[in-house]
Amino acid sequence: MAEAAGRADAAGRPRRHRTGVRGRITLAAASVVALALVIGAVIFWIVLRASLLEGVRASAEQDAAALAAQVEAGGATSLGDLGELDDDRIVLVVAGGAIVAASEEAPATAAGLRDGASVRVDDETYVLAREDAESDADGGDDEVAVIVGRSTESVDETLGTVARLLAVSVPLLVALVALTAWIVVGRALAPVERMRRQVDAVTATTLADRLDEPATGDEIARLAQTLNGMLGRLESAQATQRRFISDASHELKSPLATIRQYAELARAHPERVRDGELGEVVLAEGDRLERLVQGMLVLARADEGALRPDPAEVDLDDLLLAEAARIRGGGAVAVDTSSVHATRVRGDAALLAQLVRNLVDNAARHARSGIVLAVDPEPGRTDRASGGDASGAVITIDDDGDGIPPGEREHVFERFVRLDDSRARDTGGSGLGLAIVREIARAHGGEARVEDAPSGGARLRVELPAAASAR
Incomplete structure (x- = not known):
């Protein structure tokens, strides 16, 4: 409970995360760039090291080949004093498994000194190259091996310098990317923050x-x-x-x-x-x-x-005939039900009864002498409520009143709307009847609209989706 309470402020609203969109985007951009730069730096360092070591090894092979040719021409003694060689090289001349000549820094034994190997002497690493030669200058026919080692000290210094440069440049680049992302994202989100403040107000x-x-x-x-x-x-x-x-x-x-x-x-x-x-x-x-x-x-x-209908089988013709009997009992207008055909739909019986009553009462209020009730299945209409194809029931109620102008036909479905004095309160209407008709029709996946009646008055037409057995 204490932890849950700590997540809300005094007003009961959840606390905002300290890291907003701007911070998260900046962190993501910096992390991706940092990962790419670190991987690139490591790969670059490995490739550079291999290239430099290959250069040292090639130099050692060249030296070994040159010294082997000299031994073949004049024997091991032709090499002179090997102690005078450069400090970054070691040279050994091996004949019959024994060292017959060596520079000052050379190892004391030739065991394990193979071509391409590395050897460490006095805390310094050398890359070796071995070249065989045949020498008969000393009166024999011995196989002589010339081993030359090149120091990797310059390679190590170069790699160390590159590593230090990378260690400094990678964080600087990451910081530069983070700063750039922070500024760019901040500018991009500035209109959003303004909109947030305006909406909050x-x-x-x-x-x-x-x-x-x-x-x-x-x-x-x-x-x-x-x-x-x-x-x-x-x-x-x-x-x-x-x-x-x-x-x-x-x-x-x-x-x-x-x-x-x-x-x-x-x-x-x-x-x-x-x-x-x-x-x-x-x-x-x-x-x-x-x-x-x-x-x-x-x-x-x-x-x-x-407004969710409780679906059941409803006979629309029974509803219209019941309303016709009620209106006839009042004796105010004549009611024609000759076009009422047996039609069954699946819908809410109470809501559909209210829809029919509102339609009939509206027509009876505005009729001069009579109204015409009609209901009939309409095959081939798409059932919008279920998404399938089914028959559609159509209810039409005509009156012989003054009619409704085309420009006003949508307004009659608005709430508490009366178009003229003929629709005044003293006629008994509340201005809600047709609004309720449209809402009930739409709740059943149908629609209601106004058309011209053959008698010159208004026709109210309601289309409803029907059950599979429409008749």
């Missing part, structure tokens, strides 16, 4: 502010554009939410005010209110409140992505 009251977009056209500029787009969507969502709350408050206040007025009138002047009138008003306005609250709950679930 955004509150519910400053959603209209936008981030500065760099003119570079790179990933950071696209990030700024994306964040600005997100702020725009948040601002729009906030405005929609505020408008929804305002409209909902107004809608709820209207029936409550009506109930209060009748109640106050009944208490102050009971003689003016006939028997049962107050109860009728309360029931009517209560029913209106119930429908409004239920509609807002459906829309709230849709906004939260929680």
Whole structure:
């Protein structure tokens, strides 16, 4: 618990890692360059050493070949005093396994002195070269071997100097790369830090502010554009939410005010209110409140992505015929159900019943004399909810009212929207019916739209995915 608490600051937010993106990129770049330079330096040192030693060995072979030719021509005595040779060479002349001539620094025995070997004499290393010669200058016919060793002291000094230079230059180069990466990454991330500060300063009251977009056209500029787009969507969502709350408050206040007025009138002047009138008003306005609250709950679930249908087999024709009987019972408009065909879909029965009721009530409110209900399977439509091909059910509700202009047809699906006086509150509508229709249709993978009706009014068309057995 103490460790977990130590990972959060006083505000309860997780502590930031001390090493940010800038530090991690710098560390990664420096590490990669350091590894490459160390590997390159080691390989360079090994190749240089092999090359220098090969040069020393070639010099020893040349000396051995020259001395062997001299021995063949004049015998071992022709070499003179070998003690006068350069200090960086040793020479031995071996005949019959015995040393017949040697320089001062030469080993006391010739055992193990083979061609290409190295020997250490008085803390100094020599690379050996051996050359055989036949000499009869001394009256014999002995095989003579001339062994010459070249000192590697100069090679060791050169390699030591190179190693010291590499030991100094590699860290300097790594430091230079790290510094360069730190500066370059810092400059590249400077716009990101500015955007972070600007986003951190955004509150519910400053959603209209936008981030500065760099003119570079790179990933950071696209990030700024994306964040600005997100702020725009948040601002729009906030405005929609505020408008929804305002409209909902107004809608709820209207029936409550009506109930209060009748109640106050009944208490102050009971003689003016006939028997049962107050109860009728309360029931009517209560029913209106119930429908409004239920509609807002459906829309709230849709906004939260929680409007998930409980799938079951639903007969759409039964739903439309039931609503037709209800409207006929009111006697206000005529209802034509001749185009209602047997159609079954797989969806939420309660939600689809609400969809059908909202469609029929909307048409009945705006019709002059009658409405036409129709439902029929539409074969060959793609089921967007399941991703497969299946039949699609189509519901159409026509009215013979004034219709809806093409430019306003999308607005009728917005919440609390009324296009004109014909859609005023006194007609009984709340402005949520068609918004609920579209949300329910989309929750089932379908869509809702407005078209022209043959009677000159409006046609509301809802397309829904259907079960495999559509009929």
